[in-house]
Amino acid sequence: MKTKERIVSKALELFNEHGIEYVGLRELAAHLGIRVSNITYYFPTKDHLVNQLSLDLGELNSNTIRKVDRLDMTGFMEMLEKTFENQTRYRCILLSFVHLLEQNPIMAKRYGETEATRNAALRANLLSLQKNDQILLASENDLTFLVSSLALIARFWISEATVSYRQLSIQEQIRHYLGLVARILLPYTTGQGKTALIPYL
Amino acid sequence: MKTKERIVSKALELFNEHGIEYVGLRELAAHLGIRVSNITYYFPTKDHLVNQLSLDLGELNSNTIRKVDRLDMTGFMEMLEKTFENQTRYRCILLSFVHLLEQNPIMAKRYGETEATRNAALRANLLSLQKNDQILLASENDLTFLVSSLALIARFWISEATVSYRQLSIQEQIRHYLGLVARILLPYTTGQGKTALIPYL
DNA sequence: TAAAAAATTTGGACAATGTCCAAATTTAGA
């Protein structure tokens, strides 16, 4: 493995374990058996390194969240579960989310675009669910409500889990939040959609 | 005003403006016209200072969240709105929430207790709403779902607003999240409760 | 009121951090 890849890989490992802010470049370098300035050769600043990780997460999620034409409720929940699993692999990013966006202009700009895309995709998926008789949305309000709620959970579940559900395993945590999503969707499901949600309740 | 109070007051102001992590003790001291070591006399570490702010927020919220015996939906929503307003006055704490708990053992311990208390209060309030024919909970599951959802929103709305609804005013942001809460409650409301929620939809 | 004690404030030091740069070393191409 090339030096650059080794840096990214070890950084993700240590950042996930201890938090981005609490892993110094010297500690990272020591774990890699290289010198600090060797890291800065590939990543001029720590932000650049973090930004790389964020890009990797974005790509991972892009591969997971495809627009599916014939989406049923089971497929939707499975897609969400995959996304949650991806996020746990990059949990350090999500835990430092707000600070990163406030501080790192590059990330802030990119996130603005990504967010719009993600919400649009979520919206499209919900409409697809409706088209396939999984849910029934009475109004545009119903749609925007669901998008808002699900976006909030998708972005901050891992933060809440870290402070409030530490004692649960990752899988149990994901299960819990999939349950929340299911119960939010429930009032809007058709019979078929409701049945598919039962395993998550 | 005594030095200690001045420190707390100015720290809250600067932390809210720029974020806890991005305001150094020297900058804070300069704004107060004192020396850094004067701050450390009252607060041995920056964590102690932050912890004080967190305590202040806790007290503020304790005064807001009382257990009301005869709680109607309007009263519940108003209480929630007051809580949100309190949180904006201490937004720096909520934005650094996860990191503070991971790093600061004193805060972590206290939060564990506070969280349990808060969730119990929320639970009691929802039961009170049911007793007063504002909502109807078919099962224990309904109750725990509502507690989980509302707790998540109450804790992270301000983080999401900071990254996703920057362009809105504070009042508009609060309005948006009260709307989310209202729509989550909606499926469980009685006629009376539903009517009270209309202004928030 | 004067002396002693306590509380407060100060300046300077410390180690750790992210960043930077010139020099040394290794690698790749002609």
Next chain:
DNA sequence: TCTAAATTTGGACATTGTCCAAATTTTTTA
């Protein structure tokens, strides 16, 4: 094999939170 590019290194810098002994101010005591 020689040269140029890429990579790696050691050391420096300013900034951070923390710490401590000394100086100063305030309060208490005799």
